[in-house]
Amino acid sequence: MHPIQRAATRQQRRLxxxxxxxxxxDMFNLLTGPKLLDRVEALLPDHREREFPPTETLxxxxxxxxxxxxxxxxxxxxxxxxxxxGGLSACSTSTSGYCQxxxxxxxxxxxxxxxxxxxxxxxxxxxxxxxxxxxxRLVDGATVTLADTEENQEDYPQPNSQKAGLGxxxxxxxxxxxxxxxxxxxxxxxxxxxxxxxxxxxxREMLDTLQADDILLGDAFYPTYFLLWELIRGGVDxxxxxHGARKRSTDFSKGETxxxxxxxxxxxxxxxxxxxMSPYEYDQVPSTLxxxxxxxxxxxxxxxxxxxxxxxxxxLKVLYRCRWNVELDxxxxxxxxxxxxxxxxxxxxxxxxxxxxxxxx
Numbered sequence: 001m002h003p004i005q006r007a008a009t010r011q012q013r014r015l016x017x018x019x020x021x022x023x024x025x026d027m028f029n030l031l032t033g034p035k036l037l038d039r040v041e042a043l044l045p046d047h048r049e050r051e052f053p054p055t056e057t058l059x060x061x062x063x064x065x066x067x068x069x070x071x072x073x074x075x076x077x078x079x080x081x082x083x084x085x086g087g088l089s090a091c092s093t094s095t096s097g098y099c100q101x102x103x104x105x106x107x108x109x110x111x112x113x114x115x116x117x118x119x120x121x122x123x124x125x126x127x128x129x130x131x132x133x134x135x136x137r138l139v140d141g142a143t144v145t146l147a148d149t150e151e152n153q154e155d156y157p158q159p160n161s162q163k164a165g166l167g168x169x170x171x172x173x174x175x176x177x178x179x180x181x182x183x184x185x186x187x188x189x190x191x192x193x194x195x196x197x198x199x200x201x202x203x204r205e206m207l208d209t210l211q212a213d214d215i216l217l218g219d220a221f222y223p224t225y226f227l228l229w230e231l232i233r234g235g236v237d238x239x240x241x242x243h244g245a246r247k248r249s250t251d252f253s254k255g256e257t258x259x260x261x262x263x264x265x266x267x268x269x270x271x272x273x274x275x276x277m278s279p280y281e282y283d284q285v286p287s288t289l290x291x292x293x294x295x296x297x298x299x300x301x302x303x304x305x306x307x308x309x310x311x312x313x314x315x316l317k318v319l320y321r322c323r324w325n326v327e328l329d330x331x332x333x334x335x336x337x338x339x340x341x342x343x344x345x346x347x348x349x350x351x352x353x354x355x356x357x358x359x360x361x
Contacts, residue, residue, distance in 0.1 A: 022066060024075070025082055027059035031113075039116055043109040051091060052101035058110070061102055072099055114184060115209075121183035129180030131215060131319055134237075136179035138326035139218045141199040143170050143192050156191045174202035176209055177326055179217075185209050200224065201276065210236050217323040220244060223302045225267055226274065229285055232304055239320055242293065242300040250293055250300050258308040262294035296320070 031040050032055065044054055052060070056079075064075040072095040080093050122135070130136065146152045146169040158167035170192040176185045186209040188202035199221045210216060212235030223240035231238045242250060255265035267289045273282040292303050296317035305311040 024060045024063040027062045045106050052098055057101040118183040118185045121181045122178040125180030134215050136215045138177045140326040141174040142330040143172055157193050174199050176206050237304045239303045242302045262313050264292050266290050
């Protein structure tokens with residue numbers, strides 16, 4: 001077995017062991033531990049002393065998202081047992097109080113903590129998980145089916161291909177993950193249909209998460225002229241599968257030849273300004289952009305790695321295969337989010353879509 005695969009297997013076993021033996025008390029101790037206490041205290045909303053204060057409610061919610069049962073009743077039952085074991089007075093096992101407390105959790109608190117925890121995990125990633133000493137980030141999108149409520153139907157309309165009343169609301173999630181640790185660094189949620197719900201729009205909301213010298217891997221939805229320029233301007237390199245429209249027009253006989261089906265080509269800025277970009281921002285974008293296109297594994301790739309000696313095509317091909325990790329991660333997120341959504345009370349407000357997605361990821 002390859003040393004990296006052996007290390008990954010050990011890591012997976014440790015994670016499965018911890019998840020299988022983690023409850024709300026463990027989550028509470030983590031949130032109030034030395035690394036997170038100050039961050040949690042800074043994000044706590046104004047609240048009265050209740051049976052389910054915000055920190056305890058979030059601890060129960062996290063344990064619920066990780067549990068095999070995934071129901072609110074199981075979360076409340078576990079909390080009631082822990083109270084009795086700890087010598088506290090017995091409490092009701094009705095889920096009403098917990099569900100109301102969970103609905104009061106601020107989305108900004110949950111999302112900010114998720115990003116901060118992801119950053120902490122990414123900083124501790126082993127050096128051998130980096131690519132030539134550089135951090136690798138993965139981006140991809142997925143859809144999550146939500147509870148069929150009027151609020152969700154309004155904010156996250158179902159696809160036009162489904163008849164009204166016969167489908168479920170669907171939201172789109174675009175996630176930015178760390179290849180070295182598998183940690184979520186950022187995520188954006190939007191409707192699956194309509195303006196502002198495409199993966200490009202959601203990714204632009206997260207570009208500030210990328211740091212200079214990072215490497216971003218993504219599929220064919222992302223390598224547009226303006227995104228590549230944003231990466232280059234921020235000191236970030238990108239490697240993507242070529243967009244379908246450009247793939248059909250790629251001609252390796254043009255540009256500066258670097259090797260077999262490998263060349264440098266100059267792209268021209270689109271004449272039409274995108275709706276999301278202001279005239280000033282459009283003017284700041286250069287009129288041309290030099291990128292590298294090559295074919296590997298039957299796919300046409302586009303990248304900002306321009307030097308064939310420093311980054312040969314074979315090395316980039318191996319690097320791009322790591323992108324598949326984000327597909328597996330998002331698959332697990334969708335499954336966990338669905339299990340949590342099933343247990344969601346019907347009267348929860350539509351903002352709970354984000355509250356569900358963030359603890360899950």
